[in-house]
Amino acid sequence: MSDPILSVHNLVGGYGKMTILNGTTFAVPQATITTIIGPNGAGKSTVFKAIFGLLKLREGKINFAGRDVTNLSQRALLNAGICYVPQGRNIFPELSVRHNIELGGVSAGKGIDLQSRIEAALDLFPALRRKSTQQASTLSGGEQKQLEIARSLLLEPKLVLIDEPSIGLSPLMVQQTFDILKSLRDRGVTILMIEQNARSALEISDIGIVLELGQTRMVDKAERILNNSRIGQLFLGGAMEDNAA
Numbered sequence: 404m405s406d407p408i409l410s411v412h413n414l415v416g417g418y419g420k421m422t423i424l425n426g427t428t429f430a431v432p433q434a435t436i437t438t439i440i441g442p443n444g445a446g447k448s449t450v451f452k453a454i455f456g457l458l459k460l461r462e463g464k465i466n467f468a469g470r471d472v473t474n475l476s477q478r479a480l481l482n483a484g485i486c487y488v489p490q491g492r493n494i495f496p497e498l499s500v501r502h503n504i505e506l507g508g509v510s511a512g513k514g515i516d517l518q519s520r521i522e523a524a525l526d527l528f529p530a531l532r533r534k535s536t537q538q539a540s541t542l543s544g545g546e547q548k549q550l551e552i553a554r555s556l557l558l559e560p561k562l563v564l565i566d567e568p569s570i571g572l573s574p575l576m577v578q579q580t581f582d583i584l585k586s587l588r589d590r591g592v593t594i595l596m597i598e599q600n601a602r603s604a605l606e607i608s609d610i611g612i613v614l615e616l617g618q619t620r621m622v623d624k625a626e627r628i629l630n631n632s633r634i635g636q637l638f639l640g641g642a643m644e645d646n647a648a
């Protein structure tokens with residue numbers, strides 16, 4: 404496995420006086436898909452907010468591509484090569500698909516050929532290319548998620564943080580979206596994902612991380628986590644076995 408591109412060490416933080424991250428520590432190897440699983444409220448989305456500078460940490464260090472990026476601004480993190488696709492739908496429904504993608508490049512520096520980056524993003528998403536002139540509101544839920552991913556690629560990130568991409572999608576759309584994540588990984592992009600759809604996500608992942616009460620309970624090859632029946636019972640309320648049925 405390659406060297407870590409991201410490492411988080413002993414993160415402590417939360418909301419007001421409430422502590423959610425209690426010493427979260429893990430590393431993400433470069434050009435992998437790493438999936439964080441764990442029960443509701445474990446602090447998974449809070450870790451992403453901390454990595455992307457949306458939550459000020461009380462303690463801990465975040466290292467990315469060999470440099471300390473703890474508590475940097477989102478702008479600085481985007482420039483460093485981290486992008487964040489949050490939960491839910493975050494598109495501009497009245498704008499065209501193409502225009503939505505273009506907005507991913509607003510903070511790109513001068514001298515960058517945005518049009519060729521838009522074309523490269525559309526190459527990855529044939530459904531978006533077919534509908535590139537349509538209003539984004541006319542896309543299906545899965546296509547809208549793909550649009551968010553496409554938009555996030557305009558800055559050519561090294562690391563994509565993606566929070567629950569499969570929520571509300573049909574099984575076919577989930578598979579298509581996961582296939583896109585695999586092809587990004589194969590091009591050298593590192594994907595760190597949170598997923599409730601644990602079995603399907605671990606099946607396409609290299610590494611799995613189990614988070615509980617803001618602490619890392621396990622980091623292992625995804626395959627080993629997938630085959631560990633106790634994990635489903637202990638950390639997912641048996642959800643993995645249910646999904647397997």
Ligand SMILES: Nc1ncnc2c1ncn2[C@@H]1O[C@H](COP(=O)(O)OP(=O)(O)OP(=O)(O)O)[C@@H](O)[C@H]1O
Pocket residue numbers: 418423441442443444445446447448449450
């Ligand atoms: N903005 C906020 N203000 C106060 N508390 C919050 C805020 N966001 C999250 N929390 C609380 O922090 C805890 C962890 O939330 P978080 O969203 O990180 O969990 P999660 O593991 O991603 O859960 P889920 O799987 O349900 O999405 C929860 O108890 C949640 O209610």
